[in-house]
Amino acid sequence: MTKRIQAKHKLDRRMGQNIWGRPKSPLNKREYGPGQHGQRRKGKLSDFGVQLRAKQKLKGYYGDLREKQFRAIYDEANRRKGDTSENLIGLLESRLDAIVYRAKFVPTVFAARQFVNHGHVTVNGVRVNIGSYRCKAGDVIEVRQKSKQLVTVLESVQLAERDVPDYIEVDHNKMVATFVRVPGLSDVPYAVVMEPQLVVEFYSR
Numbered sequence: 273m274t275k276r277i278q279a280k281h282k283l284d285r286r287m288g289q290n291i292w293g294r295p296k297s298p299l300n301k302r303e304y305g306p307g308q309h310g311q312r313r314k315g316k317l318s319d320f321g322v323q324l325r326a327k328q329k330l331k332g333y334y335g336d337l338r339e340k341q342f343r344a345i346y347d348e349a350n351r352r353k354g355d356t357s358e359n360l361i362g363l364l365e366s367r368l369d370a371i372v373y374r375a376k377f378v379p380t381v382f383a384a385r386q387f388v389n390h391g392h393v394t395v396n397g398v399r400v401n402i403g404s405y406r407c408k409a410g411d412v413i414e415v416r417q418k419s420k421q422l423v424t425v426l427e428s429v430q431l432a433e434r435d436v437p438d439y440i441e442v443d444h445n446k447m448v449a450t451f452v453r454v455p456g457l458s459d460v461p462y463a464v465v466m467e468p469q470l471v472v473e474f475y476s477r
Contacts, residue, residue: 283332287325291333292380293463294433320477326470333466334364335381341404346475357468362454365439368395369403371413375442375449379428392419407451415447437461 284290290297317325331342349359364370372393373384385403387393393400394414395407407413415425429444436442439455457468 283328283336287329287332289329289464291329291464294380320474323470323474323477326467327474329464330364330466330468330471333381333462334367334370335385335403343475346471350472350475356472358456360468360471361457361460361466363406365455365460366406366408366451367403368393368400368405368407368413371407371440371449371451374437374440375413376428376431376434376436376444377415377425377447377449379424379431383424383428387424392416392422409451409453411451413449413451420447434461434463 284292284297327342331337331339337345345363346356346360349363350356352359365374369381369384369388372378372387373381377393378384378387388403388405389401391399391401392415394416395405396412397414399416419425425447437455437459439452439459441450441452442448457466460466
């Protein structure tokens with residue numbers, strides 16, 4: 273199990289930040305980069321390097337989305353009216369797996385995707401098993417009856433390491449969450465500073 277945790281959290285060490293704010297992160301023990309040359313001094317990053325890191329960090333935070341998926345989300349955010357960086361955050365937070373994670377039905381983003389894939393969740397009473405499903409404001413997300421007593425779910429609800437944000441209303445007794453509204457960057461409780469503006473700069477080079 274340790275190997276899996278450390279593989280997942282390699283991003284923490286690469287970025288030098290505890291991205292999800294988890295006590296289990298290996299960064300808490302080893303504050304240097306992964307791999308053979310992790311302890312070398314790091315050179316100063318170029319503008320491109322800074323933008324790339326911001327993109328990798330945001331992409332990795334949501335369970336390491338594929339580049340193609342992430343680019344498609346950016347293109348949609350860019351197409352919409354308003355601030356592209358705010359739109360990008362809104363679209364990422366509207367993903368079903370992100371909402372399941374925020375509602376504290378599961379402990380990690382990775383678990384959220386698996387939880388949805390395995391058919392444990394319904395949206396407005398209909399079973400949905402696609403993590404990237406885009407929810408709309410007012411959608412009701414519920415853990416299916418037979419999945420409500422899963423150990424993972426019961427443990428996650430008790431986790432003190434993060435709180436449910438105000439754009440999601442959750443009843444942990446019934447295991448029901450309502451996606452109240454699409455959030456902006458300032459509403460999202462990231463454990464580290466995210467810079468979607470740099471992501472926009474990266475893709476609009």
